[in-house]
Amino acid sequence: MDLKMRRTCKKLDDSIMASGFLDSFDYVLCDCDGVLWHGPNPIPGSIETVQALHKMGKHIIYITNNSTKAREEYLEKCAKFGLPGKVEDIMSTSYCVAAYLKSKHFQRKVYVLGSTGITFELQKAGIDHLPVGPDPVPEDWVKWIPELKLDPEVGAVVVGFDHYISYPKLTKAASYLRDPETLFIATNRDEQFPTERNLTIPGAGTFVAAVETVSGRTAVSLGKPHKYMFDCIKEMHPDIDVNKCVMIGDRLNTDIMFGTKHGIKTLLVLTGINSLEDVHEYEKGSQETDQLLIPDYYLTCLGDLQQFIKV
Ligand SMILES: [Mg+2]
Numbered sequence: 001m002d003l004k005m006r007r008t009c010k011k012l013d014d015s016i017m018a019s020g021f022l023d024s025f026d027y028v029l030c031d032c033d034g035v036l037w038h039g040p041n042p043i044p045g046s047i048e049t050v051q052a053l054h055k056m057g058k059h060i061i062y063i064t065n066n067s068t069k070a071r072e073e074y075l076e077k078c079a080k081f082g083l084p085g086k087v088e089d090i091m092s093t094s095y096c097v098a099a100y101l102k103s104k105h106f107q108r109k110v111y112v113l114g115s116t117g118i119t120f121e122l123q124k125a126g127i128d129h130l131p132v133g134p135d136p137v138p139e140d141w142v143k144w145i146p147e148l149k150l151d152p153e154v155g156a157v158v159v160g161f162d163h164y165i166s167y168p169k170l171t172k173a174a175s176y177l178r179d180p181e182t183l184f185i186a187t188n189r190d191e192q193f194p195t196e197r198n199l200t201i202p203g204a205g206t207f208v209a210a211v212e213t214v215s216g217r218t219a220v221s222l223g224k225p226h227k228y229m230f231d232c233i234k235e236m237h238p239d240i241d242v243n244k245c246v247m248i249g250d251r252l253n254t255d256i257m258f259g260t261k262h263g264i265k266t267l268l269v270l271t272g273i274n275s276l277e278d279v280h281e282y283e284k285g286s287q288e289t290d291q292l293l294i295p296d297y298y299l300t301c302l303g304d305l306q307q308f309i310k311v
């Protein structure tokens with residue numbers, strides 16, 4: 001690879017600040033899990049930093065691949081933590097699913113391997129769906145298979161995060177997808193959830209991979225790093241310009257790639273999925289895709305940005 005093409009990640013410091021970093025953007029695209037909070041717990045310093053950015057006139061957009069909540073529920077969570085924003089400042093993959101189906105003038109029913117975040121957004125968009133929730137493995141699953149009935153109205157399968165994932169759900173999703181006309185949509189492909197604990201928590205990407213494997217089909221993925229989320233933001237904020245945004249995230253193959261692929265400057269924080277060692281590995285990488293995984297800047301945590309903000 002041409003060495004001139006290689007990207008490097010710099011720690012945000014006084015000299016970068018002096019060169020006008022804070023004036024280089026007016027929109028902050030902020031990932032949530034692993035940046036602002038871990039589940040119910042805010043990450044120390046993150047809330048205060050977002051408040052300070054807002055106070056200096058930056059427009060904050062919360063952009064999450066997590067489909068477990070509708071936008072109103074995220075807004076409630078933000079408000080509980082004292083984060084500024086209105087519903088149009090929240091962009092979630094649950095919303096993107098409804099917007100995508102609406103754009104396709106979808107008139108049939110959706111089979112959702114996911115949660116109420118998605119179905120709530122579908123209902124708001126007037127799109128019919130089958131219920132979500134537990135669909136446990138029957139005691140005698142061999143007998144259950146010939147009795148399984150499919151709803152002939154289903155015309156789309158949506159796969160997101162579903163903590164009730166089960167054999168019957170995988171069977172149904174894959175069976176609906178036998179019809180090549182059935183739309184196949186993935187909210188996102190995040191393999192895991194960030195956690196403070198020494199655990200690996202499966203994310204929606206795990207279930208997407210399972211349904212793709214069993215159905216032999218490839219889902220249309222709406223979440224970061226794909227541009228669809230930016231298009232949805234632009235619909236609500238027509239003045240947004242990629243050159244005047246910064247994307248803040250904890251994950252390289254979603255948040256950072258979302259920025260690097262679409263011309264948005266990127267800031268990695270080390271409170272979630274990826275480490276600085278991961279970045280250094282990609283800096284040494286020989287593939288061009290490795291370059292897309294290298295953020296412009298990093299900070300240990302979002303709270304470390306606050307010292308540079310004078311309001
Ligand atoms: Mg995250």
